[in-house]
Amino acid sequence: MSDKKSLLKNPRVIIFILILLGSIVAIHPGYTPGKGTTSNLNFGLDLEGGSWLQIQLEGALVQVDVDSGKLVSGIVEPIIGAPIEITKNDLDVGGSANKSITFTTSGTVSASQLEYLGTISVDKLSGSTTQVTISDTSKESLIQSYLSKALDAEVVTKSTEDGTVYEIRTAVTEQKLESLLEKVGGSIHKNEDGTSTYEEGVSTDTRDLTKEILSDKLNSLGIKDIPVRTVGDKYILIDFAGIDLATAKEIAEKPGKFEIRIQTTGNETEHVLYGDSIVSVGVPSFHDEQWHTPFTLDDDGARTLQKVALETGAIDDPDSHYLKMYLDGVEIYGAPLSSSAAEKLRDAPIYSWEASTGTDDAAKTEAKALQVHLRAGALPVNVELVGSGHVDAGLGAQFKTAALIIGLISLIGVAAVVYFKYKRPEILIPMVGTSTSEVIMILGVAALIGWQLDLASIAGVIASIGTGIDHLVIITDEVLSEGKLPPTRVFKSRITKAFTIILGAAATNIIALSPLVVMGFGTLKGFAITTIIGVLIGVIIARPVYGIVIKELLHVDENGTASITE
Amino acid sequence: MATGLAEILDNFVKSHNDRQLLALPLAILAVSLIILLVSFVSSGSPVKLGMDFQGGTQISIETTDSPAVLEKTYSSYPITDVRQTGSRVIMQFGIMDDEQQRQLEQDITSHNYSNVQIQQVGPIYGKTLQVQALEALVISFIGMGIVVFLLFRTFIPSFAVILSAFSDIVIAAAFMRVSGIELSLGTLAALLMLIGYSVDSDILLTNRVLKRRGMVEEKVSKAMHTGITMTTTTLAALASMYIVSTFSYLVVSSFTQITLLSQISIVLIAGLIADMMNTWLLNTGILRWYAMKPEFRGRYNR
Numbered sequence: 001m002s003d004k005k006s007l008l009k010n011p012r013v014i015i016f017i018l019i020l021l022g023s024i025v026a027i028h029p030g031y032t033p034g035k036g037t038t039s040n041l042n043f044g045l046d047l048e049g050g051s052w053l054q055i056q057l058e059g060a061l062v063q064v065d066v067d068s069g070k071l072v073s074g075i076v077e078p079i080i081g082a083p084i085e086i087t088k089n090d091l092d093v094g095g096s097a098n099k100s101i102t103f104t105t106s107g108t109v110s111a112s113q114l115e116y117l118g119t120i121s122v123d124k125l126s127g128s129t130t131q132v133t134i135s136d137t138s139k140e141s142l143i144q145s146y147l148s149k150a151l152d153a154e155v156v157t158k159s160t161e162d163g164t165v166y167e168i169r170t171a172v173t174e175q176k177l178e179s180l181l182e183k184v185g186g187s188i189h190k191n192e193d194g195t196s197t198y199e200e201g202v203s204t205d206t207r208d209l210t211k212e213i214l215s216d217k218l219n220s221l222g223i224k225d226i227p228v229r230t231v232g233d234k235y236i237l238i239d240f241a242g243i244d245l246a247t248a249k250e251i252a253e254k255p256g257k258f259e260i261r262i263q264t265t266g267n268e269t270e271h272v273l274y275g276d277s278i279v280s281v282g283v284p285s286f287h288d289e290q291w292h293t294p295f296t297l298d299d300d301g302a303r304t305l306q307k308v309a310l311e312t313g314a315i316d317d318p319d320s321h322y323l324k325m326y327l328d329g330v331e332i333y334g335a336p337l338s339s340s341a342a343e344k345l346r347d348a349p350i351y352s353w354e355a356s357t358g359t360d361d362a363a364k365t366e367a368k369a370l371q372v373h374l375r376a377g378a379l380p381v382n383v384e385l386v387g388s389g390h391v392d393a394g395l396g397a398q399f400k401t402a403a404l405i406i407g408l409i410s411l412i413g414v415a416a417v418v419y420f421k422y423k424r425p426e427i428l429i430p431m432v433g434t435s436t437s438e439v440i441m442i443l444g445v446a447a448l449i450g451w452q453l454d455l456a457s458i459a460g461v462i463a464s465i466g467t468g469i470d471h472l473v474i475i476t477d478e479v480l481s482e483g484k485l486p487p488t489r490v491f492k493s494r495i496t497k498a499f500t501i502i503l504g505a506a507a508t509n510i511i512a513l514s515p516l517v518v519m520g521f522g523t524l525k526g527f528a529i530t531t532i533i534g535v536l537i538g539v540i541i542a543r544p545v546y547g548i549v550i551k552e553l554l555h556v557d558e559n560g561t562a563s564i565t566e
Numbered sequence: 567m568a569t570g571l572a573e574i575l576d577n578f579v580k581s582h583n584d585r586q587l588l589a590l591p592l593a594i595l596a597v598s599l600i601i602l603l604v605s606f607v608s609s610g611s612p613v614k615l616g617m618d619f620q621g622g623t624q625i626s627i628e629t630t631d632s633p634a635v636l637e638k639t640y641s642s643y644p645i646t647d648v649r650q651t652g653s654r655v656i657m658q659f660g661i662m663d664d665e666q667q668r669q670l671e672q673d674i675t676s677h678n679y680s681n682v683q684i685q686q687v688g689p690i691y692g693k694t695l696q697v698q699a700l701e702a703l704v705i706s707f708i709g710m711g712i713v714v715f716l717l718f719r720t721f722i723p724s725f726a727v728i729l730s731a732f733s734d735i736v737i738a739a740a741f742m743r744v745s746g747i748e749l750s751l752g753t754l755a756a757l758l759m760l761i762g763y764s765v766d767s768d769i770l771l772t773n774r775v776l777k778r779r780g781m782v783e784e785k786v787s788k789a790m791h792t793g794i795t796m797t798t799t800t801l802a803a804l805a806s807m808y809i810v811s812t813f814s815y816l817v818v819s820s821f822t823q824i825t826l827l828s829q830i831s832i833v834l835i836a837g838l839i840a841d842m843m844n845t846w847l848l849n850t851g852i853l854r855w856y857a858m859k860p861e862f863r864g865r866y867n868r
Contacts, residue, residue, distance in 0.1 A: 051684075056691065245684055246671045385664065386691035390671075390684035395822065398681070402824055406810045413802035421795050456755065459830050462807055463759060466800040470766055473799065477792040500777075504717045504769045509762035511709035515702040516758065524755050531759070 016545040023444020040447040044454025047400045049393025050241040051248040058171035058382040059202040066186025068139045074184025082107025091139045100135035169381040174198045245390040263322045277301025281374045284367035291367040292354040302349035315342045403458045426553040434546040441537045456527035464534025471502045485554045506539045572794040587851030595733045598740035616748030619696045621689030623659040627679035651823045652815035726852035727768040730844040734764040738837035752826040756833035764841040767793040782867045807831040
């Protein structure tokens with residue numbers, strides 16, 4: 001029974017050993033002459049050297065209450081400088097997508113003033129009365145156009161179960177928005193419980209799109225692999241390994257160069273427009289049996305495109321005059337003008353375009369990629385730099401060494417206190433051994449999930465050495481409360497009692513740190529996750545084994561001194 | 567050391583009545599609360615807010631230039647503080663606009679200092695962090711309180727544990743205020759950790775006294791021996807962390823202070839020393855009085 005081999009038959013011990021070995025494999029420590037030590041561990045920028053930028057996505061999400069008649073009066077009257085009277089309004093009628101509203105006024109109206117609201121037709125009714133109809137519109141698109149113009153920012157609508165949500169892609173306060181809506185007789189919609197639907201930030205989709213565009217742009221430069229991560233809903237964190245801060249900012253701010261060219265003869269192409277002519281890019285959608293990515297051109301762009309299409313003859317023979325799109329000189333898309341578009345271009349410029357990519361899943365992916373590329377690195381929302389940092393590689397290496405020294409000295413310090421208290425190597429060795437294994441397992445998990453270890457995480461590792469030893473002390477004192485090992489039955493109940501205390505303590509530890517994991521404080525998240533992983537590994541895997549091991553070791557010892565028999 | 571300390575504390579606890587035990591920790595708690603309150607009234611914040619929460623830029627470089635020289639070199643920027651530790655100088659700047667910020671960074675880069683470290687936080691983000699930090703502390707504390715109540719399911723013992731944890735944090739925060747340690751993300755983490763750490767020994771004590779047979783006096787004394795060993799081992803780990811991260815440059819001149827680790831460890835050390843007092847005087851006092859109440863007829867003391 002006291003044979004140490006029996007330890008290896010205990011399933012807990014077996015699991016412990018397997019996980020420990022697994023962790024070592026995961027960490028994969030190695031030494032290459034000349035290159036120094038290597039491992040699978042990922043280190044954060046503060047240990048590796050490099051720069052980081054944290055940016056905030058500015059925007060607001062809101063639902064709106066407004067009467068459609070008042071809305072149109074509120075929008076139109078200040079523009080034409082005269083009162084209007086609504087004569088026909090089907091904006092509030094459900095059903096068809098293209099709705100219209102008609103009004104009369106004594107003022108003078110030119111169609112171009114109101115163009116952004118929909119298709120405008122102006123009829124002189126009598127000497128002083130003009131009748132205006134806005135068609136191809138809807139209440140939502142009117143609100144969208146109004147807010148977009150008033151705030152000089154892109155506004156996107158999204159239908160949800162609770163109604164239409166407007167995403168305003170710039171920083172705007174609730175007060176500002178409320179006062180803008182007041183001017184058109186509207187207000188910010190209230191939730192059922194009376195709280196405002198105004199919310200700072202952008203939708204998850206927009207955040208992810210921004211992240212993709214940034215990632216796409218930064219990595220297309222091909223300097224290095226630049227990871228772009230989202231932190232909560234509002235922040236994006238970009239790591240530039242081995243790059244100084246000034247260069248990092250330059251890279252992040254340099255827009256990609258997007259260009260549309262048209263095929264002239266053979267493989268020759270001619271410049272049409274650059275990315276700055278693209279006003280907005282829509283979400284890819286599937287219709288007419290094809291995937292499409294919609295985008296809008298500004299006045300200059302649309303007119304230039306019409307002119308070039310006429311000059312090159314693309315209007316008469318679209319198929320030999322492909323429109324091609326380039327990002328930083330690389331062709332990313334090419335297609336002919338559709339026959340209907342070509343016909344339309346004969347008479348007028350086209351502002352709203354759609355690039356079709358095909359029918360299958362690959363086409364869907366391409367349409368999505370195009371959505372990113374068309375923006376040419378221009379982000380869908382306004383962003384503000386809220387934090388940045390830089391650590392030289394040499395300093396990072398120094399921190400790494402210091403962290404290692406701190407870990408070792410901590411362990412030695414703890415061992416000294418333990419030895420001083422118990423003065424028995426058969427307690428000291430399993431205790432320090434358990435603690436060391438816990439550290440190896442935490443690092444193993446970190447390597448496995450690709451977690452970046454930064455200075456804060458290392459503080460977490462050291463903190464878990466601290467709590468780990470605390471719990472081992474509880475087990476030891478509980479088991480040896482009479483100064484020697486009790487019989488197995490008593491031993492088992494004592495271990496259970498020790499674990500009641502340990503589990504309670506571990507639970508409070510985890511609860512106390514969980515706000516940091518959820519709130520995502522950047523660096524502190526690493527610290528909290530490492531500590532929590534440490535506590536879990538300790539409680540579930542390592543500490544029970546410690547109980548088993550000291551029982552065996554002390555048993556052998558006590559047998560030797562013949563002070564206890566079973 | 568651990569054993570000696572436990573003996574002294576044990577004798578002290580045995581020779582004083584419950585009321586006497588509470589006097590010292592409650593007095594220190596009161597003084598700490600006053601310190602935080604005065605600070606709050608005079609500066610709008612109970613602790614000094616660091617750059618992480620206020621916004622600004624901190625640049626630390628290795629240089630032979632003296633702080634005075636550097637202050638002059640960068641006088642065109644809103645430089646607020648220059649400190650020297652070993653061969654390194656840490657410069658603190660106020661809030662700048664993007665253009666000025668960039669210029670400063672280029673300026674620093676062009677000087678070719680070695681081992682540069684730059685940290686910058688925008689003022690708005692700092693404000694957001696302040697709110698989040700407060701939320702995190704409150705949520706964390708409430709979460710801990712709930713777990714403690716679930717563990718013991720009786721009001722007074724749970725309250726004693728929570729009061730003692732509260733006092734640990736208040737004392738640690740007052741210590742930060744007095745010794746001029748700023749609230750940074752690192753020290754915030756330390757305070758949160760203290761919430762978790764400090765209840766370890768309180769749970770041990772309460773569990774032993776309420777859920778075991780034996781004389782209260784004896785159970786407290788045994789728990790104390792275990793508890794003091796626990797706290798001393800933790801203090802040993804933290805002291806190592808503090809010494810190496812703060813003073814290693816005195817031994818190896820090329821080394822630098824690791825401010826984050828230095829701050830985390832010193833705040834935890836202060837909190838844990840407070841915890842020894844709070845667990846073994848404050849919590850013990852309340853718990854001993856509770857367990858000896860006549861209506862329990864020796865339920866906890868047999």
